[in-house]
Amino acid sequence: MEEGIKTAWRRWRERGTWEDPQRKYRTLLSFSETEEDGGKDLVRAARRVADPELRTHLERHAADEIRHAAIFRERAASFAAEHGLAAGTGDSPDRPYDLSGARPGLELDAHGFFNAGLVDELGELEYVAMLHVAERKAAELFTTYRDLNADDPDTREVFESILRDEKYHVAYTGTFLDRWRREGRGPEVDKALGEAKDSRMWSAWKRLGMRSAAGFAHVVLFVLYWTLLLPFGLFARLRELPAGWQDPRPLPEPARRGGEY
Amino acid sequence: MRVLGLSAFHRDSAAALVADGEVVAAAQEERYTGVLVDSSFPRRAARACLDAAGLTAGELDAVVFYEKPLRKFERVLAAQLGAFPRSSRAFAKGMFLWLGDRLWLRTRIADELSVAPDRVAFVEHQRAHAAAAFFGSPLERAAVLTLDDAGEWATVALARAEGARLETLKEIGFPHSLGLWYSAFAQFLGLEPGLDEARLEVLAAHGTPRLRDEVAGTLPARPDGSFLVDERLFRFPYDAERLCDDRLGERVGAPRPPGDPLRMAGDDTRDADLAASVQAVLEDRVLALVARLRELAPGEDALCLGGELARNRALVARVVADGGFDRVFVPPVPGEPGAALGAALEYVTAVAGGPRPAPLVRAAWGESVDVRAEEGARSLGGADEAPREVARRLDRGQGVAWVRGALELGPESCSTRLLLGPADGPGARAGLLERVQRADPLAPVRVAVSAERAAEHFAVPAACPEAVRRGQVALAARSDAARAVSLPDGRAWAQVVDAELDPGLHAALAARADAPLALVTDFHLRSQAIVRSEADAVEAFQRSALDALVVEDRVYARD
Numbered sequence: 001m002e003e004g005i006k007t008a009w010r011r012w013r014e015r016g017t018w019e020d021p022q023r024k025y026r027t028l029l030s031f032s033e034t035e036e037d038g039g040k041d042l043v044r045a046a047r048r049v050a051d052p053e054l055r056t057h058l059e060r061h062a063a064d065e066i067r068h069a070a071i072f073r074e075r076a077a078s079f080a081a082e083h084g085l086a087a088g089t090g091d092s093p094d095r096p097y098d099l100s101g102a103r104p105g106l107e108l109d110a111h112g113f114f115n116a117g118l119v120d121e122l123g124e125l126e127y128v129a130m131l132h133v134a135e136r137k138a139a140e141l142f143t144t145y146r147d148l149n150a151d152d153p154d155t156r157e158v159f160e161s162i163l164r165d166e167k168y169h170v171a172y173t174g175t176f177l178d179r180w181r182r183e184g185r186g187p188e189v190d191k192a193l194g195e196a197k198d199s200r201m202w203s204a205w206k207r208l209g210m211r212s213a214a215g216f217a218h219v220v221l222f223v224l225y226w227t228l229l230l231p232f233g234l235f236a237r238l239r240e241l242p243a244g245w246q247d248p249r250p251l252p253e254p255a256r257r258g259g260e261y
Numbered sequence: 262m263r264v265l266g267l268s269a270f271h272r273d274s275a276a277a278l279v280a281d282g283e284v285v286a287a288a289q290e291e292r293y294t295g296v297l298v299d300s301s302f303p304r305r306a307a308r309a310c311l312d313a314a315g316l317t318a319g320e321l322d323a324v325v326f327y328e329k330p331l332r333k334f335e336r337v338l339a340a341q342l343g344a345f346p347r348s349s350r351a352f353a354k355g356m357f358l359w360l361g362d363r364l365w366l367r368t369r370i371a372d373e374l375s376v377a378p379d380r381v382a383f384v385e386h387q388r389a390h391a392a393a394a395f396f397g398s399p400l401e402r403a404a405v406l407t408l409d410d411a412g413e414w415a416t417v418a419l420a421r422a423e424g425a426r427l428e429t430l431k432e433i434g435f436p437h438s439l440g441l442w443y444s445a446f447a448q449f450l451g452l453e454p455g456l457d458e459a460r461l462e463v464l465a466a467h468g469t470p471r472l473r474d475e476v477a478g479t480l481p482a483r484p485d486g487s488f489l490v491d492e493r494l495f496r497f498p499y500d501a502e503r504l505c506d507d508r509l510g511e512r513v514g515a516p517r518p519p520g521d522p523l524r525m526a527g528d529d530t531r532d533a534d535l536a537a538s539v540q541a542v543l544e545d546r547v548l549a550l551v552a553r554l555r556e557l558a559p560g561e562d563a564l565c566l567g568g569e570l571a572r573n574r575a576l577v578a579r580v581v582a583d584g585g586f587d588r589v590f591v592p593p594v595p596g597e598p599g600a601a602l603g604a605a606l607e608y609v610t611a612v613a614g615g616p617r618p619a620p621l622v623r624a625a626w627g628e629s630v631d632v633r634a635e636e637g638a639r640s641l642g643g644a645d646e647a648p649r650e651v652a653r654r655l656d657r658g659q660g661v662a663w664v665r666g667a668l669e670l671g672p673e674s675c676s677t678r679l680l681l682g683p684a685d686g687p688g689a690r691a692g693l694l695e696r697v698q699r700a701d702p703l704a705p706v707r708v709a710v711s712a713e714r715a716a717e718h719f720a721v722p723a724a725c726p727e728a729v730r731r732g733q734v735a736l737a738a739r740s741d742a743a744r745a746v747s748l749p750d751g752r753a754w755a756q757v758v759d760a761e762l763d764p765g766l767h768a769a770l771a772a773r774a775d776a777p778l779a780l781v782t783d784f785h786l787r788s789q790a791i792v793r794s795e796a797d798a799v800e801a802f803q804r805s806a807l808d809a810l811v812v813e814d815r816v817y818a819r820d
Contacts, residue, residue, distance in 0.1 A: 033296075036295070037295070040295055043796065043800065044796075047796060214357060217353075217357050217360075217361070218353045218354070218357055219353075221352065221353040221356050221357060222349065222350075222352075222353045225349050225352050225353065226346075226349070229342065229345075229352075230345075232342055233342045233345025233346065234345065236339065236342035236343045236345060237343065237345055239343075240343075241339065241340070241343060241434065241435065241436060242434055243434075243437055243483075243487070243489050244433070244483055244485060244487040244489075245431045245432070245433065245485060245486075245487050245553075246431065246432050246433070246434055247431065247432075248415075248418070248429040248430070248431070248432050258323065258325065258382030258383060258384065258608055258612045259382060259383075260329060260383065261329060261330060261331040261332075261367070261383060
């Protein structure tokens with residue numbers, strides 16, 4: 001019952017992303033990037049772990065993620081072509097003020113908390129626990145995204161094919177966690193799973209909070225622009241910024257120079 | 262004194278550590294995140310620098326950011342208001358970013374790196390570029406010119422430097438920016454601003470500047486050597502996403518939509534001609550700046566050239582040829598990553614009164630290749646064998662990746678993360694790039710030649726030996742062999758390799774007496790960052806169609 005409510009809520013919340021071609025394109029691209037990040041991180045993790053069997057699984061998992069990245073990228077490209085979306089505009093709405101090629105914030109979550117070198121920060125058991133939680137969540141999310149793309153068989157097939165791999169990822173990480181439990185490391189496993197879930201939930205709350213705050217702040221700033229700043233703007237239009245050669249601003253004394261903001 | 266310089270939030274972010282007057286480590290965030298031109302806060306790069314020096318953040322005397330946030334905010338706000346009401350959308354987005362994050366940079370740096378806020382310092386952006394250009398040079402005194410996008414207000418700075426003293430003489434202020442004007446034309450031609458300026462330069466080499474007058478009208482020259490950006494034609498003063506106004510199309514023709522075929526060969530060379538015109542106007546304006554600098558700094562016979570535009574090889578060549586200076590120095594990393602180093606050097610010399618570092622010869626200050634070989638490696642029997650192995654494979658017409666030593670700072674690799682191929686005719690360039698999934702007629706490729714054979718193949722200027730050795734200047738081809746692999750304008754991005762600077766690459770080139778030229782570019786796959794570790798290199802090799810990968814004293818080969 002509870003699961004059904006969660007799924008319905010997720011569908012309602014995320015339908016807009018998949019109905020808007022530009023957002024859908026951007027989301028497919030961002031999934032490609034997170035899958036690729038995840039793949040790279042798993043490659044690194046595979047080199048760090050001591051257990052050869054776990055290493056083999058992580059290597060296969062890495063290959064899956066990198067393949068998923070290619071699948072998402074190709075689907076994004078063909079979707080853009082089908083809908084006449086200009087190449088290279090995928091991330092433009094999220095670009096910061098400066099000219100910058102930095103990754104925009106993700107609109108939806110895929111494997112959103114892979115970071116470079118995570119295994120070094122977490123440790124082996126904690127890393128596998130984090131993978132397990134992430135993959136289970138990804139399987140749930142991708143099921144929703146598949147269903148929300150019922151009218152787009154190509155995108156639906158992308159999620160369908162990736163879901164098959166996710167089941168394997170959940171299974172092998174679960175096997176290792178069970179094995180460590182049998183070896184008497186149950187409390188460690190439970191703690192790691194708990195922390196991974198908490199971290200995920202906290203990330204989701206932060207993302208939701210940030211998104212709401214950003215939306216609200218944008219509206220406030222837009223209103224400010226047309227009210228409070230309007231006279232200043234009109235005044236600024238009359239005054240051109242200086243052109244041509246200018247004298248440099250006098251530098252403060254050396255001791256104060258670095259502190260000046 | 263231990264000072265960490267940082268650059269971030271505009272093109273490539275980086276960190277550089279200067280300790281006791283010497284550069285001990287420098288790293289670029291992109292290499293760690295894999296995100297091209299990553300401009301996010303360089304926490305991984307900073308950590309790599311501290312690890313390399315065996316330091317903790319608490320042991321730093323200062324962390325120096327490469328611009329002054331409050332002054333930059335003042336400029337952003339003034340430009341937004343000046344564009345009222347066209348800036349209404351960009352204002353909300355820009356201000357949100359500034360009010361929520363950028364204005365509180367001291368706190369953010371302190372939190373990210375766990376240093377005390379009073380150890381966080383800020384230097385002016387153009388001074389960071391100028392410091393990178395002069396303090397890293399072997400010159401005792403010089404005139405200094407920085408050509409950049411924008412920092413706080415200044416976009417161009419003329420300076421004079423002597424010893425550990427750097428004096429700014431004149432500046433040109435935002436929005437009159439050569440760097441942003443050039444990036445705007447990159448976007449107008451369907452390229453990615455902030456990423457594809459080098460491709461725009463390659464495109465320019467395919468055309469003729471028949472639209473020079475029209476383009477010159479977008480950037481009028483003033484009699485005093487300065488210039489103006491025609492603000493009616495560009496949106497970059499207030500909008501970072503759409504840099505050009507629709508009215509620009511009325512002046513120079515319609516923009517090229519991204520993804521459309523490039524008009525650069527055959528009957529229709531309009532895109533290449535526009536790029537060539539942009540390049541020609543850029544060079545004209547910069548020569549006027551150089552002339553003004555010579556008036557303001559009479560008696561100086563050396564010039565240090567810094568900022569993003571100092572990466573433009575054709576521009577450097579023009580300044581060397583027509584600028585009137587006997588000596589021209591371009592720092593190893595003239596763009597934004599190099600400004601992280603410049604910020605640290607400016608703080609050490611100007612604020613703390615410390616000494617200048619020894620001249621910066623190479624940019625290889627990053628982490629070294631792992632000691633442990635990956636699966637599939639075959640030992641070559643010694644590091645001396647690596648150049649011979651590379652030469653043998655080039656003789657057989659193979660494409661070889663060569664990874665050795667420390668990672669370089671900057672958007673290019675000129676030594677330690679290379680991809681090499683034989684320079685055997687006009688198709689060689691495309692053939693090499695196809696093997697690494699980079700089939701792109703605009704991808705920059707250099708032509709390497711040993712110092713002893715350089716004069717046979719290229720017109721090598723004597724005024725800029727460091728730039729020539731690092732492949733930072735376009736050289737005119739002299740021989741048929743060089744012409745066959747040069748760009749259509751008869752010039753190549755040549756790299757003259759000497760035995761002192763890069764003994765390994767020199768030995769590989771010298772071993773091929775009958776074929777002294779080789780094609781060289783950075784080792785990475787399409788849309789990916791330059792490889793960092795041996796594991797990254799092996800992964801890229803496996804996904805490529807290259808014949809071999811040489812890493813230190815071992816080889817991974819398909820045969």
